[in-house]
Amino acid sequence: MSGQRRHTPTIHDVARHAGVSSMTASRVVNDYPHVSAQVRERVNAAIQTLGYRPNALARATRTGIAQIGLLYSNPNSSNLSNFLMGAFKEASASGSQLLIEPTPAHPTPLAAVRKLVEAGVRAIVLPPPLCDDPEVFAYLESEGVPSVSFATAAPRPDKASVFVDDYEGARMMTRHLIDLGHVDIAFIRGDARHSTARRREDGFRATMAEADLKVPDAFVAEGDFTYRSGLDAARQLLGAGKRPTAIFAANDDMAAAVSAVAHGLGLDVPSELSIGGFDDTPVASTVWPELTTIRQPIADMAATAVSMAANLARHDGDDETSRHVNAELTLVPRASTAAPKA
Template sequence: MGEKKNDRNTGGATVYDVARVAGVSAMTVSRVINGSAHVTDATRDKVMAAVQSLNYQVNVAARAARVGTLRVGLLYSNPSAAFLSAFLVGAMDQCSQSGATLILENCEDQRSQRAAIERLIANGADGILVPPPLCDSKSALKQLDEIGMPTVAVATAKPVSSMSAVRIDDYDGALTMTRYLLSLGHRDIAFIKGDPKHTPAQLRYQAFVDAMAEAGIKVPAERVAQGLFTYRSGLSAARELLGQKDRPTAVFASNDDMAAAVIAVAHGMHLHVPDDLAVAGFDDTPVATTVWPELTTIHQPIGDMARSAVELLVEQIRRRRAGESKLVQHRLLPYTLITRESSTLGE
């Protein structure tokens, strides 16, 4: 009875109450609450449903006293504010669930990466999350690997074998989007590339070319513009593509920021989206539903990817503290095609 009392929280429920409602052991509840990766999705869902139904509130301070403070470092340099915002929300949410503190460091270029990593370590980071585009930085990943820092790369299309990673299938997602535009009857589709240093950008473009070839269509060079995943670069690319004498009937941009820029340029040219021009993006960040018309896109579960990455990282840190061997895990999360008014009315 005394043990239960020590685990009682402000909501009145205990770990044992949660275990009883979920039909699992108290140890399993503990694993879920502490962000362990060694729990099935079905079990995690049952436990979290019980947590919510009982209004169980995790005593983070008590947990920290038992297992020690966890510090999760986040090394970021992302040109898309929408992507970074969604990632931060997911990471902070999971850190809170795992009793961890999130510490941030920004680096603007390759030369500042080493100093940013050193600052994270100096501030007590036990492990580091590396979202795009740094997830594809060979120098940053090499430095982290050499010092043995627990690391999880997020949204890299080519995860390294020695490092845990969370991603979606970017190639298949872009293939799905291109096939969707083709199914609407479009044959003259333009494409805006993303940052060439980012592996998903490379795969998204390759998938577009392959899907067009599958339909017997060769993509001319003038139908491809280079972007950098930023809204401003999307404006330049859109002006290049839509300023041509024979405009494409559809534009597929490598991310939502650039797709939103295409819509803005189209409006400025008095083109009606989607009647005169269909527009599609990738990521399904908040901008996809704040532009008019709302954007057809591939939903990349950025928040869930961040949560999953924190889970993997916390698990690595705990294994390291327990003197256990390193466990490398690669998680592939599902994407979803989201059709909205920018591609066809009534969708």
């Protein structure tokens, strides 16, 4: 073998050899109806010639149970409980089986996706940042496994997705703070790998510009959607120089961290500092004072994503591949925002 690793044929190789799409080849492998005898014969001939061996995906298909892969990247996120509860509820209602995999347990996110595919999932739900990763989409395409992008700010036209308008949500929160009378508004960014983080910052900056309000570099702090990053960002924004009268954090975990730092500095929230978040996760209503935030219906979105993935798994993607669901956002005013102190 001269030290070279033998290439294992994929469903994509079979499709190319047979002159059909990967989806059609997958239909033949999974013994779906509505494939002509001639096409089925060509695909089976390609399988024989290439020595293709279907993985657990094909075996799972014959059980009649829609096996759905579900991934998550941040086990400490306050979003996670709502995400999982929505997914569990829909899986139970639709007779689907969820295989759940944390990406931090693997050397790369792609490795986590690969494990689910090899375990036999017939469709997969991709949360950020996987829903924005072209390498992940290329791999799933090669394996004939359809996907649903969850909470992406850049949905692909040819891939199913469930999302919100992060840009408009950020505009809603920024307008709320401006309408209260705030001029010196700081922003804490989310994880730069997430398209949602970029769109939320874009919405914030656009709304500030429309109000002729400047955003000094010192009023923008780095974050990565975690509570710890929010602590570091808040210390930076509140620790020296001119302080903002309001801070808009790109998610509730970071906003809760801002509140903790403000209390530690002896600042009253909201009379001396207003704080806004995004998502309306459980932490928003468990911190004191409760956070003003943008409600993103995570549980409902997760249920919708699992329902779409189940349809993709059972029908091989014909009805759901290009479906996009834009969930509604709501501004939830609570006690963490008020007019700036005179």
